[in-house]
Amino acid sequence: MRKVIVIVSLVLFVTGCWEYRNTPSNHQIIRICNNSDMDIYFRQGNCEGEIFDNYNISATPQVYKIYAHECKNEYSPSFEVDMEYWCKELKLSYVFFDAKILETIPFDTVFKYNMMLGSKIFTKEQLDSLDWTITYP
Structure with missing residues (x-):
């Protein structure tokens, strides 16, 4: 029993020290800024800059909502791996939604009619030049 407690304590200590960081070859943080006067939601898009799936992001505003003139x-674990996994070319896209629409219309309707404010597609080189900060609009 004592060994189990030591092992569990060691695992908790090691995982508790984990911190996301960016290195030149592995980016774990993207900063997304909302420079508009309205609240928005964001989500990673597909390779063509469209809505990826019909997961209702308004159900978790603490993750996907950005208030006007704020950043999140x-x-x-690796945005470079995300790029390689999802797209043939190394690119990453984000889609943006009006918070008022997402909070009043069922997301399956938003998804069906592609009701987004817009999207942005970036290559790794573009993200490097932007210091991995995406700004809406």
Whole structure:
């Protein structure tokens, strides 16, 4: 029993020290800024800059909502791996939604009619030049 407690304590200590960070070859943080006068939601899009799936992001505003003139960090173990996994070319896209629409219309309707404010598609080189900060609009 004592060994189990030591092992569990060690695992909790090691995982508790984990911190997301960016290195030149592995980016784990993207900063997304909302420079508009309205609240928005964001989500990673597909390779063509369209809505990826019909997951209702308004159900978790603490993750996907950005208030007017604020910024939020999005985290991933590796955005470079995300690029390689989802798209043939190394690119990453984000789609943006009006918060008022997402909070009043069922998301399956938003998804069906592609009711987004817009999208942005970035290559790794573009993200490097932007210091991994995406700004809406």
